[in-house]
Each structure stands twice: as C-alpha cells, then as structure tokens.
Amino acid sequence: MAMFSRMLFLCRLTGQSLGSVLGHSRGKKLTAQRWYITASAGNKLQFKLDEQTAHSSLDLFKKDKGVIYRMLGLDPSVMQDTPLRFRDWAVVLADTQIDSGRHYWEVTVQKSHEFRVGVAEVSTSRDECVGTNSTSWVFAYVQRKWFAMTTGKQVPVPLVGKPDLVGLLLDYEAGWLSLVDTQKAEVVHTIKTKFHSPISPAFALWDGELLTHSGLEIPPGLQ
Known part of the structure; x- marks a missing residue:
C-alpha cells in the first residue's frame, strides 16, 4: 500500500499515468542529434544545463546553470518540441559530453525533498527516469534518505540528512562516480561501473530547485 501511494505521488508530480509507471516503458531511439561540448581530460569540466533535454515541468535559470521545478509546468506554446526532451520524468541533462578524464562538480539544493544527481549516457532513453536503466548512474535523495541508483536498484548511502551542497567526482576510465561530502571533502559512496x-551530468527534480557549479578543481585529498 505504501509503494502504491508512492507511485501515485510521483505520477502527480510528473504528470505521468500510473499505468505507465507500473508498466515497462520501451525506450525510443533519438531521432535527432545534438552537438555537445566535449570535456577535455586536462581541463576543468564546465557545463550548463541543456534546455532541449529538460522536461516541461523544469524551468532553467541563472544562465542555464540552475533548474527549478514548477508543478503546472511551462507553457507548451513557448517550448520547442524536440526528441531530445524527457517526456515523462522531470529530468534534464547538461550540455557537455564526457568521454575521458577525471572531473568534479557541485550542486546546491534548495527547498527540495526529492531529487537525483549523477550522470547518464548522452543517448539515454527520454522515456525513462535516470537511475532506472543501465545507461544512467545517480545518487537519489528521497524521504530523508540517500540511495545510489542504476538499473532500478537502490543501495542505501550513509549520508545523514540533506546537505545544502554536495559534490560529484567522476573518473571515466576507471568507471566510477562518487558522492562527495563537501564539508569534510571526503567520498561518501562510489558507484562502480x-x-x-x-x-553527461544528469539531474532529476520533483520540487524546489538545484544550482550547478562547474569549472571546479578536484578538492585536495580527492585527487
């Protein structure tokens, strides 16, 4: 019963029908290509959020570095219809393509009780939420608890409460993504893949807002 209520809550937030949540959505192959900024292995990772991928309930601000959730969504008449846009879930990707190197970025979270931060393949399905398939890897905050998620599996993460700022450390060649406690400058949990x-950096949001911080050096002790 608790799980059923949870699904209803998610459906209300994203505008998705309960049937589509209970069923298994088939990913649709993208029919258009998008030019992404390629992150050099020797440079600080810099990115903005890609409006063409943003679900209609997400509104970008702060020169496309932040995103806010709007319950009623944006006016469809002012939104470009693109196959790159997430259709059923409140997800947005960054405009940067990563295929090598070690990179670090941070996320400020405000007034949000449920969100996901991580990475996803540039070509990941726009019909699925990040963390539910094999092409995305995220850290999710929900019901005051943290989880590492990929392929729909949830692993509890020992990070108590919701900090205002979290860090993400990625090593593409080594195949891992780490959640970083920015106050202690230490790794909390690592997803190995x-x-x-x-x-590309990926974000999902069901209330409140997120602000991304890129172009950062890897903190001392994490290099």
Missing part, C-alpha cells in the same frame, strides 16, 4: 559511450 564501466562506461561504454559518452556521458
């Missing part, structure tokens, strides 16, 4: 194609 193997990346097979270019990826």
Whole structure:
C-alpha cells in the first residue's frame, strides 16, 4: 500500500499515468542529434544545463546553470518540441559530453525533498527516469534518505540528512562516480561501473530547485 501511494505521488508530480509507471516503458531511439561540448581530460569540466533535454515541468535559470521545478509546468506554446526532451520524468541533462578524464562538480539544493544527481549516457532513453536503466548512474535523495541508483536498484548511502551542497567526482576510465561530502571533502559512496559511450551530468527534480557549479578543481585529498 505504501509503494502504491508512492507511485501515485510521483505520477502527480510528473504528470505521468500510473499505468505507465507500473508498466515497462520501451525506450525510443533519438531521432535527432545534438552537438555537445566535449570535456577535455586536462581541463576543468564546465557545463550548463541543456534546455532541449529538460522536461516541461523544469524551468532553467541563472544562465542555464540552475533548474527549478514548477508543478503546472511551462507553457507548451513557448517550448520547442524536440526528441531530445524527457517526456515523462522531470529530468534534464547538461550540455557537455564526457568521454575521458577525471572531473568534479557541485550542486546546491534548495527547498527540495526529492531529487537525483549523477550522470547518464548522452543517448539515454527520454522515456525513462535516470537511475532506472543501465545507461544512467545517480545518487537519489528521497524521504530523508540517500540511495545510489542504476538499473532500478537502490543501495542505501550513509549520508545523514540533506546537505545544502554536495559534490560529484567522476573518473571515466576507471568507471566510477562518487558522492562527495563537501564539508569534510571526503567520498561518501562510489558507484562502480564501466562506461561504454559518452556521458553527461544528469539531474532529476520533483520540487524546489538545484544550482550547478562547474569549472571546479578536484578538492585536495580527492585527487
């Protein structure tokens, strides 16, 4: 019963029908290509959020570095219809393609009780939420708890409460993504995988707002 209520809550937030949540959505192959900024292995990772990928309930601000959730969504008449846009879930990708190197960025979270931060393949399905398939890897905050998520599996993460600022450390060649406690400058949890194609920072948001911080040096002690 608790799980059913949870699904209803998510449906209300994203505008998705309960049937589509209970069923298994088939990913649609993207029919258009998008030019991404390629992150050099020797440079600080810099990115903005890509409006063409943003779900209609997400509104970008702060020169496309932040995103805010709007319950009623944006006016469809002012939104460009693109196959790159997430259709059923409140997800947005960054405009940067990563295919090598070690990179670090941070995210400020305000007034949000549920969100996900991580990475996803540039070509990940726009019909699925990040963390539910094999082409995305995220850290999710929900019901005051943290989880590492990929392929729909949830692993509890020992980070208590919701800090205002979290860090993400990525090593493409080594195949891992780490959640960083920025106050202690230490890794909290690491997702280990193997990346097979270019990826991009990914964000999902069901209330409140997120602000991204890129172009950062890897903190001392994490290098």
